[in-house]
Amino acid sequence: MTLFTTMQHLVPQKKLSEVAGRLAASRHPVVKKTFIRSFAKAYGVSLDEYERQSLNAYESFNDFFTRELKDNARPIDSTPNAITSPADGVISQLGQIDKNKLLQAKGRHYDIGQLLADSADAELFTDGSFATVYLAPSNYHRVHMPFDGILTKTRYVPGTLFSVNNNTAANVPDLFARNERLVCLFDTQYGPAAVVMVGAMIVAGIETVATGRIIRKDDIQESPHSMKLAKGDELGRFYLGSTAIVVMPKAAKTDWLEGLHADSVVQMGQLLGTAKA
Structure with missing residues (x-):
């Protein structure tokens, strides 16, 4: 275990995220200016692709962090039966689900039932497929639909x-099934599918178009929905960086692009693979 991973076990994770959340939401001119400018400089953030191109145009750090792209900045791949990247980021892992196991990092697997926090839903994805996209701090932080579907449930x-970076994924067992997360379940032309938005250190919140901003609680909260969303539509956003996991059923026979692998850089709307209806 690395020193970085050990330190994460020791720090008060939720309290740290709560404090970060309050600062990130602040509209105080000095606070927001300091955080936005320091962050943009540290991570080399360019606003060329974004609708608002001045750092002064954002009302808070959260507003800056979830900044909107210009129209057509991310073309949505139109390949028939395309499964597209839900976010800008880096492929952490992708491939087939081995019975009920997803690959987290080399030598580490975790259980789909743990990830979804529901054994019945997990059975829908036995021997299915998955793609995990890690969003770095500098990335565009909205999550979009990788397929057409009807959102039926959030958990x-x-x-x-x-x-949730690669270092931690390699050293913390069941990382994605241990961290705070929002499971979004869909009916699609391929059968049941899911997008799981996984929280992380200093992530101040998760929001979706169906739920609004998620309020942190100590127990599982499930809500029914019936919202039709098209491939490329915004599904939600992270307040500070994290991970989105696309889960497809076995019946979809998802064929991931041969050139994609761990550490491949991807953009929202980019073709990840194709499925069979």
């Missing part, structure tokens, strides 16, 4: 708030 699952 908030409380948990830890470890970092």
Whole structure:
């Protein structure tokens, strides 16, 4: 275990995220200016692709962090039966689900039932496929639909708030099934599908178009929905960086692009693979 991972076990994860959340939401001119400018400089953020191109145009750090792209900045791939990237970021892992196991990092797997926090839903994805996209701090932080579908259910699952970068994924068992997350379940032309938005260290919140801003609680919260969303539509956003996991059923026979692998850089709307209806 690395020093970075050990430190994450020791720090008060939720309290740290709560404090970060209050500062990130502040509209105080000095607070927001300091955080936005320091962050933009540290991570080399360019606003060329974004609708608002001045750092002064954002009302808070949260507003800056979830900044909107210009129209058509991310073309949505039109390949028939395309499964597209839900976010800008880096592929953490992708491939087939081995019975009920997803690959987290080399030598580490975790259980789909733990990820979804529901054994019945997990059975829908036995021997299915998955793609995990890690959003770095500098990335565009809205999550979009990787397929057409009807959102039928969301499930908030409380948990830890470890970092979700590759270092932590390689060292913390069941990372994505331990961290706070929001499970979004869909009916699609391929059968049931899911997008799981996983929280992380200093992530101040998760929001979706169906639920609004998620309020952190100590128990699982499930809500029914019936919202039709098209591929490329905004599904939600993270307040500070995290991970989005696309889960497809076996019946979809998802064929991920041969050139994609762990550490491949992707953009929202980019073709990840195709499925069979």
